[in-house]
Amino acid sequence: MKKFISKATVGLATVGLIGSLIAPAALADNTISGNGALSTNTINSVGVSKCAVYQNSSTVAITNASSTANSGQNQANWNTGGNVSVTSGDATATVGVTVTGGDNVAIDPCCGCDGQLAPSGDNEISGNGFKSNNDVNEVVVNVKKVKQKSKTWALTSAKAKAKTGKNKANGNTDGTTTVESGVSTAETTVDVAGGGNTL
Numbered sequence: 448m449k450k451f452i453s454k455a456t457v458g459l460a461t462v463g464l465i466g467s468l469i470a471p472a473a474l475a476d477n478t479i480s481g482n483g484a485l486s487t488n489t490i491n492s493v494g495v496s497k498c499a500v501y502q503n504s505s506t507v508a509i510t511n512a513s514s515t516a517n518s519g520q521n522q523a524n525w526n527t528g529g530n531v532s533v534t535s536g537d538a539t540a541t542v543g544v545t546v547t548g549g550d551n552v553a554i555d556p557c558c559g560c561d562g563q564l565a566p567s568g569d570n571e572i573s574g575n576g577f578k579s580n581n582d583v584n585e586v587v588v589n590v591k592k593v594k595q596k597s598k599t600w601a602l603t604s605a606k607a608k609a610k611t612g613k614n615k616a617n618g619n620t621d622g623t624t625t626v627e628s629g630v631s632t633a634e635t636t637v638d639v640a641g642g643g644n645t646l
Contacts, residue, residue, distance in 0.1 A: 476569040476570065476571075477490045477492060477570045477571070478570070478571045478572075478573075479571070479572045479573075479575070479581070480571070480572065480573045480574040480575065481574050481575070482575040482576060482579060483575075483576040483579070484576030484577035484578055484579060485576070485577070485578050485579060485580075486575060486576060486579045486580070487579070487580040487581075488572050488575055488579060488580065488581045488582070489581075489582045489583075489584065490570050490572065490582070490583045490584065490585075491584045491585075492570060492583075492584070492585040492586070493585075493586045493588075494585075494586070494587045494588065495588045495590070496587075496588070496589045496590065497590045497591075497592075498590070498591045498592070499590075499592045499593075500553055500592070500593040500594065500595075501594050501595075502551040502553060502594070502595045502596070502644070503551075503595075503596045503597075504548065504549035504550065504551050504596070504597045504598070504642045505549070505597075505598045505599075505600075506546070506547075506548040506549050506598070506599045506600070506601075506642060507600050507601075508546040508599075508600070508601045508602070508603070509601075509602045509603075510544050510546070510601075510602070510603045510604065510605075511603075511604045511605075512542045512543075512544050512603075512604070512605045512606070513542065513605075513606045513607075513608075514540040514541060514542045514606070514607045514608070515540055515607075515608045515609075515610075516538040516539055516540040516608070516609045516610070516631075516633075517538060517609075517610045517611075518535045518536050518537065518538035518610065518611040518612075518628075518629055518631075519535035519538075519610065519611045519612045519613045519614050519628060519629075520535075520612075520613045520614065521533045521534075521535060521614045521615070522614070522615040522616070523614075523615070523616045523619070523624075524615060524616065524617045524618050524619070525617070525618040525619065526618075526619040526620070526622070527619070527620045527621060528620065528621045528622060529621070529622045530622045530623045530624075530625070531616050531619050531622060531623070531624045531625065532624075532625040532626075532627075533614040533615075533616050533625065533626045533627070534625075534626075534627045534629075535611050535612060535614055535627065535628045535629050536611075536629045537611065537629035537630045537631070537632070538609040538610055538611040538629065538630075538631045538632070539609060539630075539631075539632045539633075539634075540607040540608055540609040540632070540633045540634070541607060541633075541634045541635075542605045542606065542607040542634070542635045542636070543605075543635075543636045543637075543638075544603050544605050544636070544637045544638070545638045545639075545640075546599070546601040546603065546638070546639045546640070547640045547642075548597060548598070548599030548640060548641045548642030548643075549597065549599075549642045550597070550642050550643045550644075550645065551595045551596075551597055551642070551643070551644045551645065552645045553593060553595065553645070553646050570583045570585060593646060595644040595646070596644075597641065597642035597643060597644050598642070599639070599640075599641040599642055601639045603637050603639070605635045605636075605637050606635070607633040607634055607635045608633055609631045609632055609633040610631060611628050611629050611630070611631040612628040612631075614626045614627075614628065
C-alpha cells in the first residue's frame with residue numbers, strides 16, 4: 448500500500464504603481480497516519496512566493512523661451528539755445544527654464560508580505576505500520592524582484608536680450624548736451640534635473 452500526498456501552494460504578490468495588500472502565507476499542514484505495514488507514505492509540500500515591483504518614470508520636455516528688453520533710442524536734435532539732456536533707463540531681460548524628471552519611490556514594495564512564504568512546520572506522519580517508509584519533503588522558494596527605471600530627456604532653448612542706448616543729440620547749438628544710458632542686463636538660466644529612484 449502506498450499513500451502519496453503532493454501539495455503545492457503558490458503565493459503571488461505583484462505591485463505596480465498601485466499596491467495590493469497581501470498577507471504573508473504559510474504552507475498547509477498535512478497529516479498521514481494509520482497506514483499498514485510496509486506502506487510507503489510521502490508528503491511533498493512545495494511553496495513559491497513571488498513579490499515583483501516594476502516602476503517606470505519618463506519625462507520629456509521641449510522648451511523655447513525668449514525675453515527682450517529695450518531702452519533708449521531717444522532723440523534730441525537740432526535744438527538752439529539752452530541745455531539738452533537725454534537719459535535712457537535700465538534694460539533688464541531674464542529667462543529661466545527648469546525641467547525636473549519624475550521620481551520613483553517604492554516604500555514597503557511588497558505591501559507587507561515582503562515576498563516571504565513560511566514553512567508550515569506541522570507536517571506529520573505517525574501511527575503507521577511495521578517497516579513503513581515515511582517521508583516529508585517540504586520546499587519553500589521566496590523570490591523578491593524590484594526594478595526601477597527613470598528617464599529624463601530635455602531639449603531647451605533660452606534667449607535673453609537687453610538693449611539700452613542709441614540715443615541721439617545732434618545739431619544742437621548753444622548750451623550743454625548730455626546723453627546718459629542706463630544699465631543693460633541679460634540673464635539666462637537653464638536647470639535640468641533627472642528623476643531619482645528610491646527603495
